[in-house]
Amino acid sequence: MLDRLHDTLETFATFTDTADRTSLLLSYADLYKEVPASVATRPFDRSHLVPHCESEAYVWANKQPDGTLKLYFAVENPSGVSAKALAAILDRSLSGLPPSEIAQITPDIVEQIFRQNISMGKGMGLMSMVQAVRSLAKAVQ
Amino acid sequence: MNNNRSMKDIASRGYAHPEALVSTDWVAEHLHDPNIRIVESNEDLLLYPSNHIPGAVQVDWTQDLNDKIQRDYISAKAFTALMSRIGVTPKTTVVFYGDKNNWWACYAFWVFQLFGHTNARIMDGGRLKWEKEGRAMTREVPSYAATKYPKVTRKDAPVRAFKAQVLKHVAAKGQLVDVRSPEEYAGTRMHMPDYPNEGALRGGHIPRAKSVPWARAINAEDGTFKTAPELVELYQKTNGLKKDKPTIAYCRIGERSSHTWFALKYLLGFKNVKNYDGSWTEWGNSVGVPIEK
Known part of the structure; x- marks a missing residue:
């Protein structure tokens, strides 16, 4: 089940102060790791580009021998801090789960994670990142 | 020398008021100038905390410049409180920069004009140019001694249309x-x-x-x-x-x-x-x- 994601969302729910939530988001952004060259190299295949994301984020979902998925991300915009934070959260919360479980995530987790830290232009792109992960998971179910 | 060259570049572009812009070189050479306050204004609230120009303070368009209840800008009283908090006096040159090609920096600059703080500049190129030039950035949030900014009146008429x-x-x-x-x-x-x-x-x-x-x-x-x-x-x-x-x-x-x-x-x-x-x-x-x- 999506226990790790729920735990993460519960953690964010306890951070009601804007500054504290910002620090938590930045700590996740610092954990962001770009897709390894063994999976994809530049120029990245545009089919992995997340639509509507101004941070120019790419996502891959590779099936592992045990049937679970491993998520990889690339965020090309150096100012894409929010996208990097979300990439790290999604990877840590969802990688290792079967596609059928990952396919259950919904874009509303973006609001739960970012709340007042979400900016107008970021919201749509971040929700598209979640939607892209969901679509990839559905495709390989 | 770079400072002179880049400011000359701005001066050479034929602007009516070239003094409204400063270059990234100029900012780099005034990081410790007590008469300068560098202000970052972004759309993305995570950007400033993630890193910013050393010594820069953040002025956020929603938290600092907009009234919390009605659709309007902050009151004159709130503006003086903001100026005090970021250590600005009327003599302080405020240099704005930010994301999205200075879109929000210009917005903050414009709001400052409602309160008559004309001693303001835009850093040409904004955050994008500073980053592309590989200049120093930090997560350290500076602290400045509170100033006593004199009472002001908000004058919308010169720059704002209803x-x-x-x-x-x-x-x-x-x-x-x-x-x-x-x-x-x-x-x-x-x-x-x-x-x-x-x-x-x-x-x-x-x-x-x-x-x-x-x-x-x-x-x-x-x-x-x-x-x-x-x-x-x-x-x-x-x-x-x-x-x-x-x-x-x-x-x-x-x-x-x-x-x-x-x-x-x-x-x-x-x-x-x-x-x-x-x-x-x-x-x-x-x-x-x-x-x-």
Whole structure:
């Protein structure tokens, strides 16, 4: 089940102060790791580009021998801090789960994670990142 | 030396008021100047905390510049409190920079003009150019001694237009600049590409407004403003705007249009240009106002 994601969302729910939530988001952004060259190299295949994301984020979902998925991300915009934070959260919360479980995530987790830290232009792109992960998971179910 | 060269570059572009811009070199050489306060204003609230120019403070458009209850800007009292908090006096030169090619920096600059803080500049190229040049950034949030900023009065009239004024302006066939995307101008979309629909009930533009998307005033590769001849070509020759005629710029909520307001007023020397911050979210929802598609 999506226990790790729920735990993460519960953690964010306890951070009601804007500054504290910002620090938590930045700590996740610092954990962001770009897709390894063994999976994809530049120029990245545009089919992995997340639509509507101004941070120019790419996502891959590779099936592992045990049937679970491993998520990889690339965020090309150096100012894409929010996208990097979300990439790290999604990877840590969802990688290792079967596609059928990952396919259950919904874009509303973006609001739960970012709340007042979400900016107008970021919201749509971040929700598209979640939607892209969901679509990839559905495709390989 | 770089400082001189880059400021000479700005001076050579033919702007009406080149002093409104400073270069990244200039900022780098004034990081510790007590008479300078560097202010970052972004759309993305995570950017400043993630890193910023050393010594820069953050002024956020929602938290610091907008009234929390009604759709308006902060009061004069709140402005003086803000100035005190960031250690600014009327003699302090405030240098704005930010994301999105200084879109929000220009917005903050414009709001500061409502309160008469004319001792203000924009760092040409904004955050993008600073980052591309590999300059120092930090997560350390500076602390400045609180200042006593004198009592001010907010004077909207010189730089801000309200709906009633815009209606009169339209009736008088005054010139307007719609700085939104071509699709928003045409009414085929009600919001910026990739942005949420904020609820305008009608699409289109204010009658006779010229469509000049705001970002056409900048060089996309480094976020710097185009030269005066290029801006003249864009605004005056191609779109027929006259610098001696009253001009009103608008967008969706007045943020993109503050960037164009800055370009018209300071770089091209338009005599009377105002920003209609009610913009399309007010006009497109108002009953009975004229709209063109």
